Amino acid sequence: MNLVTIRELYKEKDKFIGQTVEVGGWVRSIRDSKTFGFIVVNDGTFFETLQIVYSDKLSNFADISKLNVGAAIVIKGQLVATPQAKQPFEIQAEEIEIEGASSPEYPLQKKRHSMEYLRTISHLRPRTNTFQAVFRVRSLIAYAIHQFFQERDFVYVHTPLITGSDCEGAGEMFRVTTLDMNEVPKTEDGSVDYSQDFFGKETNLTVSGQLNGETYAMAFRNIYTFGPTFRAENSNTTRHAAEFWMIEPEIAFADLKDDMILAENMIKYVIKYVLEHAPEEMSFFNSFIDKGLIERLQHVASSDFGHVTYTEAIEILEKNNDNFDYKVSWGCDLQTEHERFLTEQVFKKPVFVTDYPKEIKAFYMKLNDDNKTVAAMDLLVPGIGEIIGGSQREDNYEKLVARMNELGLKEEDYDFYLDLRKYGSTRHAGFGLGFERCVMYLTGMTNIRDVIPFPRTVNNCEL
Amino acid sequence: MNLVTIRELYKEKDKFIGQTVEVGGWVRSIRDSKTFGFIVVNDGTFFETLQIVYSDKLSNFADISKLNVGAAIVIKGQLVATPQAKQPFEIQAEEIEIEGASSPEYPLQKKRHSMEYLRTISHLRPRTNTFQAVFRVRSLIAYAIHQFFQERDFVYVHTPLITGSDCEGAGEMFRVTTLDMNEVPKTEDGSVDYSQDFFGKETNLTVSGQLNGETYAMAFRNIYTFGPTFRAENSNTTRHAAEFWMIEPEIAFADLKDDMILAENMIKYVIKYVLEHAPEEMSFFNSFIDKGLIERLQHVASSDFGHVTYTEAIEILEKNNDNFDYKVSWGCDLQTEHERFLTEQVFKKPVFVTDYPKEIKAFYMKLNDDNKTVAAMDLLVPGIGEIIGGSQREDNYEKLVARMNELGLKEEDYDFYLDLRKYGSTRHAGFGLGFERCVMYLTGMTNIRDVIPFPRTVNNCEL
Secondary structure, three states: OOOOOHHHHHHOHHHHOOOEEEEEEEEEEEEEOOOEEEEEEEOOOOOOOEEEEEEOOOOOHHHHHOOOOOOEEEEEEEEEEOOOOOOOEEEEEEEEEEEEOOOOOOOOOOOOOOHHHHHOOOOOHHHOHHHHHHHHHHHHHHHHHHHHHHHOOOEEOOOOOEEOOOOOOOOOOOEEEOOOOOOOOEOOOOOEOHHHOOOOOOEEEOOOOHHHHHHHHHHHOEEEEEEEEEOOOOOOOOOOOOEEEEEEEEEEOOOHHHHHHHHHHHHHHHHHHHHHHOHHHHHHHHHHHOOOHHHHHHHHHHOOOEEEEHHHHHHHHHOOHHHOOOOOOOOOOOOHHHHHHHHHHHOOOOEEEEEEEHHHOOOOEOEOOOOOEEEEEEEEEOOOEEEEEEEEEOOOHHHHHHHHHHOOOOHHHHHHHHHHHHOOOOOEEEEEEEHHHHHHHHHOOOOHHHOOOOOOEOOEOOO | OOOOOHHHHHHOHHHHOOOEEEEEEEEEEEEEOOOEEEEEEEOOOOOOOEEEEEEOOOOOHHHHHOOOOOOEEEEEEEEEEOOOOOOOEEEEEEEEEEEEOOOOOOOOOOOOOOHHHHHOOOOOHHHOHHHHHHHHHHHHHHHHHHHHHHHOOOEEOOOOOEEOOOOOOOOOOOEEEOOOHHHOOEOOOOOEOHHHOOOOOOEEEOOOOHHHHHHHHHHHOEEEEEEEEEOOOOOOOOOOOOEEEEEEEEEEOOOHHHHHHHHHHHHHHHHHHHHHHOHHHHHHHHHHHOOOHHHHHHHHHHOOOEEEEHHHHHHHHHOOHHHOOOOOOOOOOOOHHHHHHHHHHHOOOOEEEEEEEHHHOOOOEOEOOOOOEEEEEEEEEOOOEEEEEEEEEOOOHHHHHHHHHHOOOOHHHHHHHHHHHHOOOOOEEEEEEEHHHHHHHHHOOOOHHHOOOOOOEOOEOOO
């Protein structure tokens, strides 16, 4: 007999009630009296649990009653409707096989554990309610993103992780090497001899797939990446990890406006997908993690996002400088406090801030006609601040080279990138979505360590 | 007016014929006479191209006629059916705007280029027919795999890339470090002081997410990973890359037989998905890359895969030892020549080889009752050899520890893994699919460098 999943029991209740079924799962709780007992099991396929009733008619009644939380069992019995009870049905066990015992030392006893403690047992925490919800929703968000782009015929591109170039010049990178660290080979002039390294040159872990992605957008028109990126930044915050996943779509024959429409549609699509496919998990978050979450997300999914230029935003913020630790003025970068003020207090919904000063944005962003600002956009959302950053790209060869020279970037390092402006250059734009920030936004979880299965942060690389 | 894609024109022909449309795309070829000309454009959204007819009624007729291959243009005009021609329709241009010129130096002139040459311009090769087909199909295969697992409610798990442990002991790894390579800090005893490294310890790039994946299977029952993995092996072959993507499902309350059913269903699903969603590309591969490809795949999708134990396979192969460079005998590992002989000559279809000697397999595989073999399986396919490797996992704590001791593995390095056998251990199994091998198998491409956008191999890390 094949094991049925608890998800199937809930989704196809009418088919299974009255039938004899066989279910495998892990004990969440157990209580027994002299002649019968109740076991609550979860099999990981569904957020809700299943109640098992068993009695001393079972030959192994005594063994079962001694089971500890966490044990793996296989139950055979009739699924019976329980209209009076909290749960819709239960199994009246005819057989219970103990597949793998547990012990009183099992770290996840039936009580509330702190997030901090659960981080120390990252191999067991997915068995708790909170992390069952977080990591199923994480999986669904990932799939929703793929589905969104694939329905629109975007090509999914695997840009490389190991890279010979610092794409954006974006901060500190991890070195990748096979050189002997005990005895690093040196050249005659005393510098490291990277010609002996695996790739014959210096290599790092990527900080962004964008520049590679652009080459594919100029071939396929619409592409997206979805893969890991890395930052070797020594920042110990609730929002930074050394290893995280990014989604970077890139669209050709498209401008900043098209880019914002794409971003807005994507966010709304993902919200609707998760509310539809994980109602039990979202309801759990709404009750226990972030009250008001569902209402907030529904509001976002059904409202038009706001739009404001950086210059206008600065005017608004300057009037409120008293509220801020960092006072704003034109030319400064926006801090999280400013971003959250704009989206939470002023617009009360997600808002795109556009046309930033070129000095605070990357070299590849398209220069506006004012020669001062670039066609960039950041999407700010309530509770988080920036969740997406994007721009139209500079597609004019001369302007791009001029900007690179201003910033001291070497043309020869970007030959491939400049080629895109030499051979059939077009308007194009793209953005980056930090996947973990998106998961935090949709679940209400407040620490990035709790939305990554095995988080990597400064001085922390367990398992 | 919004640009329509060439894919939309082909898919919704009836809606567009007779209408005025606007299309953006890149020039594949251009020929002109005194008063009119033809341009073939591709916009990357569809494998087929679009023909444009233009005439000297256009004010920029002379400029257009001087366009080079690769130029980006936007065409406005009526879509007209062409029942006599090879292509189903063409656009009679009313306006052609030159968005980005190209030049006679454009490296992709209309002629046949060698794969070797195209590898030197990895930023431009996706604009060629072959790589348009390869990388769209790669994208579709990735999505088909996600869809297969998500339809079955598997949880997608992002296992970590940077790891503090050599999971499988599987070969050479890349070191990840932020230590100063010019002056590596040392401890008093002269060894490298990794306590000063970013994570406060030695870290590498992962070779497999399996052990992490197992921890999630024991929480969610059915999970899969899909992410990059790395090998620092100095092997310069057509089938090895230093960076490649792997899919690793893991299923609980499941044995080797369930594992093989899952693998067979997945392969068949992906084949059907690609044949259905990329008929033009598959037809191109069938004609120009690998004659007979489609028939072979259809045969695979519709036949039951073969099953043979390692011991039986050795008996078959021993009778044919004359044909092999490496002679086989019980206990030896199978080489590609043996694998291909089994699947191509003996079974003439995909075949699972099961129950290998424990000595040639990893420590975590479940020991069979004979104490000599383990519940492992390799799936061999014609034209490739091994494409999937998997096993039931040892779920018995004592047996696993005994095997680890035999192999000299330290228990303290695998505490988390052993915990899974202490707290609710269950039957479970999984496998690994090398994504690039899968792409090669489905496209007929014979060099792994030609199915990865920016391949990383020994001494090669361009872009």
